Amino acid sequence: MQILSADLRRPLPIEATTSRAASRPPFEAWGALGTIGAAFFLLGLIDIGLGWYPAAFGNLEWEFGTISGTLNALAIPMLGLYLLLASAIARSDRRAARIACVLMGLVLAGLVVLGAIYLTVVPVALKAVAGSPLVLLGMKKGIAKAITLGLADCGLLAAGIAKGWRVPTPV
DSSP states (O other), X not given: OOSSOGGGGSOOOGGGXXXXXXXXXXXXXXXHHHHHHHHHHHHHHHHHHHXXXXXXXXOHHHHHHHXXXXXXXXXXXXXXXXXXXXXXXXXTOHHHHHHHHHHHHHHHHHHHHHHHHHHHHHHHHHHHTTTOHHHHHHHHHHHHHHHHHHHHHHHXXXXXXXXXXXXXXXO
């Protein structure tokens, strides 16, 4: 009794392989990018947190410098959040996308609070260096940079939240 015919013993052509096996490597790659994104986010937050320790709220110079430093260092954690979100979207992982959106929302809320504090400190900082035109120019450039970074980061976070919250559940 012959179980296999001669036609069935030949290897299957590449086109006949399942698409599930072909899609596995990209799925794993997106998962790896999500892991890297989570690491960037956590390590970036640790870096920022070390700048805030020891806290000296009430000291206007400390508040100005620390908030400016936070805005400068926020690129790495935001990159991490976006990698995490991109990974979730590519894998249609609604739960991971929602987690990334909540984290983005917390960072956005923190930026709004920091922006309010920063705007109250800016006039005092400008007044403190009014006697030196060169230092005043440097201070104005730093303030313009901080405000630009803060507004751009807020816009990027809001866009990420809007995009990530609409991730459909896989079919």
